[in-house]
Amino acid sequence: MHFKLLANTPMGLERVVADEIESLGCETRLENGKVFFDGDEDAVISTNLKMRTADRIRIVLGDFKAFSFDELFEKTKALPWSDILSPAAEFPVTGSSRKSKLYSVPDVQRIVKKAVVEHLKDAFSIKSKLPETGARYKIDVEIHKDRVLLTIDTSGQALHMRGYRVSQGEAPIKETLAAAMLKLANYDGSNALIDPFTGSGTIAIEAAMIAMNIAPGANRSFDAEKWDVIPEKQWRHHRMELENAAEYDRAVEIYASDIEEEMIRIAKVNATEIGLLENITFEVKDIHDLRLDHRGAQMVTNPPYGERIGEAKAVEDMYRKIGRLMNRDETLSVYLMTSNKEFEHIAGRKATKRRKLFNGYIETTFYQYWGKRVED
Structure with a gap:
């Protein structure tokens, strides 16, 4: 499956993150705090496991302009959510809005949530309330100057959470x-x-x-490991390769x-x-x-x-x-x-x-x- 992907990055480190992604064979495009690239299931797995400098790896599902809540709802509902989310998917929605007509973040989140619900009900012929008891697919809606960016987080916990920091002092560096x-x-x-x-x-x-x-992600898990769209055996294969490549x-x-x-x-x-x-x-x-x-x-x-x-x-x-x-x-x-x-x-x-x-x-x-x- 082909994905449009996004690596979130701290300001000032876009080029450093892009270099890491390009070393994995992907072409990149940079924006402030973001590095865009294309890839398949293997790209999702390898970037999560191997990236040392990125904050998160997200799938970009929508990138469009919206000037009203009706437009936001219809364009969100039309996106191929069911290609990735399972019928029982848990999908919390986070959001932000800056310099946009749709400035109310709670309303933006509510509209996006409703649109995804309606899409999944139609796609899977579900009449009742969605169970949301399955794997987690964290959806984020970011609106800036009326441009809507809709993403699904593949990482879960931020990528700086390697799993080894069990103790820390005051104000530790990430x-x-x-x-x-x-x-x-x-x-x-x-x-x-x-x-x-x-x-x-x-x-x-x-x-x-x-x-x-x-590999920085060798000792932790990721939300996308539980997704139906990426087989568990692919994750196991990548982890085994990384273990064999380590020079202990x-x-x-x-x-x-x-x-x-x-x-x-x-x-x-x-x-x-x-x-x-x-x-x-x-x-x-x-x-x-x-x-x-x-x-x-x-x-x-x-x-x-x-x-x-x-x-x-x-x-x-x-x-x-x-x-x-x-x-x-x-x-x-x-x-x-x-x-x-x-x-x-x-x-x-x-x-x-x-x-x-x-x-x-x-x-x-x-x-x-x-x-x-x-x-x-």
Whole structure:
């Protein structure tokens, strides 16, 4: 079956997500926060299992203009819902509306729900109330400038929910954002990876998964696994292929430290959950005690931003330390995300490249410092 698909992505990471999708053999088209592509059942499965940086994978069922509730109802009802939804499908409807004539989100959701109900009743010759006791097909209606985008979520839980984070500290970085930082750093496991502000261990764990080719969706389930339209055996086949492709015996050098003993304990719990504790070196350590023992190392990190009262001086001292580390080792590459606009000034070095990223709702800059290549 052919689908028009959509990968939701955080703002600023559309190209990173598109590169991942294109590596799977699909052509892409980008919009703000969205990457569109075409694919079949295998594409739905592989993107859910393999995508490290996307938020969700959705099937686009409708993309049209609507200026009245009648028009929204008729155009929604005419869509081929019964090609995907089963007669007993559970289909909650979420929605949003911006700069559109149909501005009432509850009314938009109600109309879409009613239209899908009527379509399914007609398609399956159902006279009574739909049971909605079967698999879940989460429908989303997004209206922007009178353009209606109707999608069905294949993922269920957001894709950053890998299944290994059983414990976390305050304001942890999302797994998908950590993976995006590593992708932007071109990390592949060839060089030593250092995160001196590891927190819950997310960057280190994502790095190990990338280096060892462990699929991010290998340890979780997806809504579409229960759909009739995608046979269960296809999911099993893809999971088996990914398991065989994983390089569990690959030697990697990943060093994750934090000044807080409790954060290291939490990070170890999470690494244990996914079976990577032995592949990451965790240590309680102050950034000021960090020494570089590996030429050509990559530091990928999300340090404190210094936004709390009383933190500014301590954070600035940390930033200066990173600047000194780069001065001492010209082969060190640093990839660092912070909302502090003065980072380059404090560290004493201009970044090779900068990129705006959002850590949740916080606008940050991703500073990239490319170290000199280590000669063989």
